Amino acid sequence: MAATIRDVARASGVHVSTVSRTFSAPHLVNTDTRNRVLAVAEDLGYRPNRAARALTTGRTHNIGLIVADISNPFFPPLIKAAQAHARARDYHVFVADTDEDPLVEEELIQTLAKQVDGVLLCSPRLSNRAIERLHADVPFVVVNRRMKGLPTILMDVGEGARLAIEHLTGLGHRRIALLSGPSGSWTSGEMSAAATAMGGVELVILGPNAPTERGGLAVAAEVIASGVTGVLAYNDLVAIGLIEGLYERDVRVPDDVSVVGVDDIVSGRLNRPKLTTVAMPTAAAGRMAVDLLLQSFGEGATPTLATLDTSLVVRESTGEVRT
Amino acid sequence: MAATIRDVARASGVHVSTVSRTFSAPHLVNTDTRNRVLAVAEDLGYRPNRAARALTTGRTHNIGLIVADISNPFFPPLIKAAQAHARARDYHVFVADTDEDPLVEEELIQTLAKQVDGVLLCSPRLSNRAIERLHADVPFVVVNRRMKGLPTILMDVGEGARLAIEHLTGLGHRRIALLSGPSGSWTSGEMSAAATAMGGVELVILGPNAPTERGGLAVAAEVIASGVTGVLAYNDLVAIGLIEGLYERDVRVPDDVSVVGVDDIVSGRLNRPKLTTVAMPTAAAGRMAVDLLLQSFGEGATPTLATLDTSLVVRESTGEVRT
DNA sequence: TTACGAGCTGCAACCGGTTGCAAGAAACAT
C-alpha cells in the first residue's frame, strides 16, 4: 500500500496536520520540523493523494479538454499546447474524445465535472442551451463557438473565409463552392455567413459534410456537377479528401479546380499538391484557453472574448482559372 | 453547490447509507424506498461524486492512457477504440501526451497513479527498469513493448518487416534501407532484428530518426547517398516525409525508389503515391489493452502476452526495380 | 514582572461517500 499522511506523521513523531501543512502551507511549519517530515516522506515514498485533497479543498488541479475527434489533426497542436501550458501551472489535462456525438459529449462533461476544476470545450457539437445548462456543474472555456456569458476563444474564420474567397476571385474564379461542415459547428456557420455576405461571386453551398477526408471524398461528384472552378472546404481534411475524389474522376487540382482548405494541418503541407489553406492559431488558442480557465477560478468573474487572427497560406492547390 | 448524498438523505427521510446503497448496491434496498430516493435524487440533480467514492473503494473507475505523441495519426484510432470500449464498461479514459519525453512520461504516470485504477502505456519511451519501478504505484498494460511480468500487447511488427522486405525483394530490390525510429522504441528494435535476420538482401540501417514527417524529410539525402532502391520506414509519417524529401531532389517514388511505411494511417491512403505499408491492428490493440487492464484488477494475477498480427497492404509507393 | 504578540503545533470536525455490524420486522419452519 502507498504511504499516507498518517504513516508519515507516525514515523516522524508529529501530528497529521503538521505533515499536511508541510506540503500545503510550508511557511506555517518550523524549518527543522519541515525538513524532518520531508525526509521521512521521501523515505516512505509518500506522495499526496490529489483526489483526497480535492475532497476538502474543492480544487482538483485537473482540467478537462473535450474535443470532437482526436483523429482530426487540427486538435493535437491545441491539445499539446494546452497540456504543456497547464503543466507549467501545476495543472493536469485530461483529454476526452466525443466522436462527434453530442450525447457522448454531454455524458463526458457530467462525468468529468466532479473530477476537474474546469473544462475546455473545443468545437462543441452541443447546443448553446445544453452548454448553458451544464455550465451549472462546472466552469467552461469554449473554443470555436460564440457563447455569451462564458469565456470564449474564437479564431476569426470569417475573416479567413473572406481572404480565401478574395484569393480565389483574384485568380479569376467567379463561381465558388463552399463545403460546409457538421450542422452543430459554429465555424461552419461563420464561414457561410462571411462568404454569403461577399459580393462579386456566385456561391454554391454544399453540405453539411463530415469533417473528414471521407466527407471530402463523398462530395467530389457534387462539386464537379455544380460547375464551380474554386472550392473553399470546411477544413483541410475535407479538402484533401476532395482533391483525391476529384483526381479519381480525372479532374485536376489546381489545373481544373482550385481548392482552399482551413486549419493548415501538417499533412496538408506534405500532400501533393500542397494545400492552400487558412492557417489557424491552434497552439495559441490552447494556451489562452488554459489561461482563461485558470483566471476564471479567481475572484472577479470575467467572461472574456478573445479573437485570434487567421491568415491565408498560399501553396499549390489554387491557381488561375482556365480560360 | 451540487447536491450531496446527505441532501438526498435528508429530503427523502432515510439515512445516508440507504442513499449510498441505492446507487452502489440497489438490490440491498427495498423497492419502494429505492424509488423514492431515486425520485428525490433526480429532483435535486444529485450525481455521485466519483472522487469521494474512490477514496473509500479504492476504485476510481478511470484509466489513464499515455502516448508519446497525439499528433501521430497512429494513436487516435487506438485511443478512440480504448475510450469507447472502456465507456461500455463504465470506465473513463484520460489521455495524456508525453511529447516523446521520458521525464514527462514518468511525471505523468506518477500524477495519474492516484487518480486512475490503471494505466495503458502505449509505445513507452521509458526504460524497462523505470517501468518496473513505477509499476509499484499503479497497474500497467504495456502496448508495443515487450515487458515480462506485465500484461503486454504487441503487434507483430517483426513479421510486418519481413513481409515488407520480401515484397521488396520480390520486386527485384537487393539493397534496402531501414529507417529506424527513436532509440527508446521497442518497435524499432524489433524491425531491425527481423530485417537483419533475413538473408538475400543488403541492408543499410539509417537512424535513429524522429518518428515524424520531419524525420523522413531530414533523412532523404542520406537515403539517396546510400544508393538503395528500396526503403522500409519506421512508420508512415517518416515514409511520407521521405517521399516528399526525395521528390524535392527529383527522385521519384516508386519509379526510382520504392518506399514502404508502417501503421497504415489514413493520410497514407490519400497521399500520392498511395503508400504501401504494414497495417497495424490499432483499434483491436486499444480494446484488448482495456480488457487486459480490467482483467488484471480481478483476482488471479495473470500477466498475459497478446500478439496481434500485422499485414502488408500494397499500394502505389512500391514497384519493380528499374533495370 | 507582566502582558502581549508571534510562531508553531495539536485537536477535531469536515469533505462525500462506503461498508461491517447489529437490530428490528416480517416470513417461515418446527
Added chain:
DNA sequence: ATGTTTCTTGCAACCGGTTGCAGCTCGTAA
C-alpha cells in the same frame, strides 16, 4: 409459541487529506 431466516435500515467508523481554533512556548516591550 418459539426459533430461524431473510429483508431492510440505521449506526458509526473509515478513506486521505485540510483547516479553524485553541493552547503552548518564547521573545520582547511596557
